[in-house]
Amino acid sequence: MATGRTHRPATRSRGIPEATVARLPLYLRALTALSERSVPTVSSEELAAAAGVNSAKLRKDFSYLGSYGTRGVGYDVEYLVYQISRELGLTQDWPVVIVGIGNLGAALANYGGFASRGFRVAALIDADPAMTGKPVAGIPVQHADALEDIVRDNGVSIGVIATPAGAAQQVCDRLVGAGVTSILNFAPTMLTVPDGVDVRKVDLSIELQILAFHEQRKAGEDAAADSGMPAPAAVKGAAAAAAAMDEADPKGTDGEAPAVMPA
Amino acid sequence: MATGRTHRPATRSRGIPEATVARLPLYLRALTALSERSVPTVSSEELAAAAGVNSAKLRKDFSYLGSYGTRGVGYDVEYLVYQISRELGLTQDWPVVIVGIGNLGAALANYGGFASRGFRVAALIDADPAMTGKPVAGIPVQHADALEDIVRDNGVSIGVIATPAGAAQQVCDRLVGAGVTSILNFAPTMLTVPDGVDVRKVDLSIELQILAFHEQRKAGEDAAADSGMPAPAAVKGAAAAAAAMDEADPKGTDGEAPAVMPA
DNA sequence: ATGTCTTTGTGAACGTGTGCACAAAGATGG
DNA sequence: CCATCTTTGTGCACACGTTCACAAAGACAT
Incomplete structure (x- = not known):
């Protein structure tokens, strides 16, 4: 993840959790869509559904920015768009x-x-x-x-x-x-x-590998007999086998991958 | 360490933490680089440094896969490459x-x-x-x-x-x-x-916005007076809002954006 | 063998994130 | 002005993730 934000005495009670910051763009996107459809207000439930998160989480996230909602009504879309934009620093170039x-x-x-x-x-x-x-x-x-x-x-x-x-x-x-x-x-x-x-x-590349992991798990619910590599074999015999199987990349592996995707 | 392994450690096949799975590709990349340089073994400290993580975290991550290290020596690079590849499902097409x-x-x-x-x-x-x-x-x-x-x-x-x-x-x-x-x-x-x-x-887009957030925080250590929008804007027409809101369709969310990046 | 030295594997403490559930705030209607 | 109804804001408990710190495993030299 990003480099440690470690110490920051919260100059102004500002202590927005990293997880919340990561979701703000999501809310902003959903809110922008609502704004374009001229929807004036939205409830945490509706917005949460649009952003694909839990409504309690959304409310807690917003609570870090301040209390911008109105009980019984919801949040003012335009105002929230502005507040989040400002918080994310998007009001500047x-x-x-x-x-x-x-x-x-x-x-x-x-x-x-x-x-x-x-x-x-x-x-x-x-x-x-x-x-x-x-x-x-x-x-x-x-x-x-x-x-x-x-x-x-x-x-x-x-x-x-x-x-x-x-x-x-x-x-x-x-x-x-x-x-x-x-x-x-x-x-x-x-x-x-x-x-x-x-x-x-x-x-x-990392994303694909993570998907492959889950994919393999889904597929291998039953057929689970372990095959392949020997066992935690002698630390030496194993080396050769592994070396043989892994080389699929003719040229430099990670060293200099093409511009687009990692490996 | 060369003993029992054919069994199905329910603990492992079912419980690798998501955070660990997300780091495995990172380790794999670092290990592959070592492998290409024909480095036979690596310590958790060295590998952790190469992957940019804490060594204790790395050891704990590996512990979910089983005990593949040798105390006093470290991990066998080739063997670990194989184990992680297999765990991630990369040994298949x-x-x-x-x-x-x-x-x-x-x-x-x-x-x-x-x-x-x-x-x-x-x-x-x-x-x-x-x-x-x-x-x-x-x-x-x-x-x-x-x-x-x-x-x-x-x-x-x-x-x-x-x-x-x-x-x-x-x-x-x-x-x-x-x-x-x-x-x-x-x-x-x-x-x-x-x-x-x-x-x-x-x-x-989300990544950039998160960066902007931190960037703004770094820059705005001092000047931080808010200036734009008024205040909790008018929140009238609540009833109408609630009604109109009902058709928060699951259809055309974001109109349409260019192929590459979101907004 | 025995001792020393290195490095793993992990128990436990701690910090962060999540979700429930509910009191309080405020709108709305009579 | 009071009753009712909706929806926020948050205390709390729990789950997950991170880090420390150290005993135990094993290599290696003598």
């Missing part, structure tokens, strides 16, 4: 840079949703000279050499890393060095950052 | 279909990492007739009409949804109807599925 304009980077750049929520793609950066100047999503790709200048000139504090795993840490270091304090990492690597810098990762 | 071949869908299809971990792209599906037959990542896109046949013919149990939000639920229903029991959802919508079907979501 967040310039973002995307580093690594491969398949995924390009897909992200093409996403129009950035602007709609206060995020603005300030620049696209790639290390490949062949990409430089080439427009992606209407924005010309800039060379990695200019990374620091771009970050500083635009006051960028959020960076998105969509490079191969091998380049991620280096890019991360440069971003942080230039002033970025929040990073969204799509590369299949663990990033090391100084204190005060937040990192969140989006890892398709 | 998982055919996967990707529905919605827009920017993101194409990026996912181009990712080579699927194959390296037991996942295989069985088919690409898109509703746009103009896409049909067009090869993406070497695989010809098939029309959505064939979805059910494709899923059944290939024994697909994992589906990836990369469509616009408006189409996600419908696609989901069809996938589930055809036999898919695990879904990875990239569309910015809450999917409703029957019992027994797992859904995991990857939502870029």
Whole structure:
């Protein structure tokens, strides 16, 4: 998860649980939909259903933001949209840079949703000279050499890393060095950052593996005879067997995976 | 440590904590890297550092899988790679279909990492007739009409949804109807599925918003006077609201968003 | 063998998150 | 103004996850 938020004397009784913060965007999305349909108020029950959570949880979440509901009526949609937006910091403009304009980077750049929520793609950066100047999503790709200048000139504090795993840490270091304090990492690597810098990762491979785990469990409710590997065999004999079975990846495994998905 | 194991430790086959499952892919990645460097054994301390977790947590996680370490030495890398792979169900082949071949869908299809971990792209599906037959990542896109046949013919149990939000639920229903029991959802919508079907979501927008929250907190250590919206806005028309609310349909939730990222 | 040294596996304390259930707040109607 | 009805806000109990700290297991040297 994000880096420890450890000590924070709650400057203003502010102590919103991380789990709650993670759900606020969910509520915001549901509320925005209601707002577009001009629905004036909504009850915790209805909103909870729309967001896919428990209504008690939703009420408790909102209670951390203050008491914005009216008993017997519910919550004012517009007002709640505003409060959550403000709490999440979406009432201001967040310039973002995307580093690594491969398949995924390009897909992200093409996403129009950035602007709609206060995020603005300030620049696209790639290390490949062949990409430089080439427009992606209407924005010309800039060379990695200019990374620091771009970050500083635009006051960028959020960076998105969509490079191969091998380049991620280096890019991360440069971003942080230039002033970025929040990073969204799509590369299949663990990033090391100084204190005060937040990192969140989006890892398709991990998600698939988790699904496979549950899938296997569902399928193996009955046929459960263990097959395959010997036993907690001698710590040496096992090695060979495992080595043989796992190699399916011809080239570097994690070392330098393509730009899109980890492994 | 080379004794008893053929039994069915109900404790283990049924009780690996979700949080542990979510970390197994992380360990697996770190272990694979070690394996490639031919490192024979690794201590919990070293591996924990490589995976970015606490060593006690790692040991406890492994303890759910069984006792695969050797005190005073550490864990056998190859053996652990095998055990985790097996636990995650990666020793078998998982055919996967990707529905919605827009920017993101194409990026996912181009990712080579699927194959390296037991996942295989069985088919690409898109509703746009103009896409049909067009090869993406070497695989010809098939029309959505064939979805059910494709899923059944290939024994697909994992589906990836990369469509616009408006189409996600419908696609989901069809996938589930055809036999898919695990879904990875990239569309910015809450999917409703029957019992027994797992859904995991990857939502870029949410991640960015969470980062913005922390970013704002970091920046706003001082200046924090609220300025926009008035106060608990008018809450009239409550009755009318309640009435209108009743049709909080389960249908078109989020109108429709671009293929890549939610909002 | 015996002792020393390293590292695992885990009991227990602690912290965080979840959900129930209900009193209190406020709207609405007579 | 009082009764009734709806829905919030929250105290409480419980489940889950994390971390500490240490006894026991085993390797290794003598």
